[in-house]
Amino acid sequence: MADSTAHPDEPVPTVVADGVDIVYRVNGASAGRGSATAALSRIMRRGPVEKASGTRLVHAVKNVSFVAYKGEAIGLIGTNGSGKSTLLKAVAGLLPVEHGRIYTDGQPSLLGVNAALMGDLTGERNVHLGGLAMGMSREQIRARYQEIVDFSGINDKGDFISLPMRTYSSGMGSRLRFSIAAAKDHDVLLIDEALATGDARFQARSADRIREMRAHAGTVFLVSHSNGTIRDTCQRVLWLERGELRMDGPTDEVMREYEKFTNVGRKAA
Template structure:
C-alpha cells in the first residue's frame, strides 16, 4: 500500500451510501445584540415589564441600540473536519461559536447540530478558589465523564497541560495561576474527551510553542475519532497546521469558505500580509 503524505487532506467518514455526515448546519443565521441606551425610566420594574410586553416600542423609547454581529451566515460542517474561523477583531467569530454551542439565541435562521457541541475558550469558567486538581475532576464530570474515567485520565491531563513543569502547581488554587497556565489546563481537560463537535476559541494562543505542538497533535487525534473541530485563532500558522478548511468572517458576513491555503492567502492580502516575525530595528549610526 502506498504511503499517504502527512499533509494530505484527511479522508472524511461517510455513510453506507458514500455521503458525508453533517455535524453542524448554519442556515441564514443572524445574531443581534441589544445594548440599552439612556431612555427614561429604563431602570424601573414597570419599564422592564413594558419592554417584555411591547418589545419593539419599548426599544425605541428606551434608546436600545441593535448590533448586528452575524449576518445571514450559512455553511455545513462535516464529521472529521477541522475548520479554522478567521477574521479581523469584531468580525463575529466568537459570537458565532457561542451560538453553535447553544449559548446565544439567533435572531433569524437556524442552527442544527449533531450531538452536544462543547465550547472551549480562554475564559471558560473553572473555580478559582479550588485547586487545579479539583478543577480537573469538576471539569471532567461537567463534560459527562464518570469519576473513574477522570481518575484514569488525571495524570495524562496534568502532564499534557505542563502545569507541574516548574513546581507542584496542580495542588494550588487556580486563582494563583497565570492566564496561560489556566488556559492550558482548560484545554487539557476539554481535550481528554472525544467530542462530537469541539469549539476552540483562542485557547492555543496563550501556550508556548511546545504546548501548541501538543495541542495541534491532539486536534488531529480528535479528528481521527470522527469528531468536528472549529478553531478560532489570529495565529495563521496554527490554522495552517491543524485545519484543512477555513471560514472567513468579516463584519459579521461570511466572506469566504474554502481550502485553508486559498482562504488564508486571500485574508492575508486583505489584512496586509502573513504572520511574519517583526524585523528588529537597526541601530542608528552614532553622530
C-alpha cells in the same frame, strides 16, 4: 440529525448554519473612553445599528450559512469584531439566533480562555469538576488525571496542580482548560483562542490532539488570530468580516486571500 440511510462514504454533517443572524440588544449605551465603552464601540462597527425604544440593535452576525462535517477541523478567522466568537457561542447554544437556524448532530462543547473553572479551588479539584461537567465518570477522570496534568505542562516548574487556580497565569489556566477538554472525544468541539497562550511545544501537542479527535469522527472549530496555528491545524477555513461570511474553502486558499486583505488594511492605516 444524521441520516441513517446515508451511504457510508458520504460525508456526515454535524453542524448546519442556515441564514443565521445574531443581534445584540444594548440598553443605555453612552459615549466614553473606558475599556468597556471602547469594546462596545468596536462591536458597533460590525454593521448597521438600529435604535428602538432606547435600545441599540447590533448586528453581530449577518446571514451566515455553512455545513460542517464529521472529521473536519475548521478555522474561523477575521479581524477583531468580525463575529467569530459570537458565532461559536451560537453554535454552542449559548446565544439565541435572531433569524435562521443552527442544527447540530451531537452535543457541541465550547472551550474558551474564559471557560468557567473555579479560581479558589486547586487545579486538581478543577480537573475533576471539569471532567464531570463534560460527562466523564469519576473512574474515567481518575484514569486520565495524570495524562491531563502532564499534557497541560503546568507542573513542569513546580507542583502548581495543588495550588488554587487564581494563582495561575492566564497561559497556565488556558492550557489546563484545553487539557481537560481534550481528555474526551467530542462530537463537536469549539475552541476559542484557547491555544494562543501556550508555548510552541504545547501548541504542537494541541495540534496533534485535535487531529486525533478528527480521526475519531469529531468536528473541531478553532478561532485563532495565529495564522500559523490555523494552517497547522485546519484543512478548511471560514472567514468572517463585519459579521458576514466572506469566504469558505480550503485553508491555503482562504488564508492567502485573508492575508492580502489584512496586509492592505495595515498599509492603509
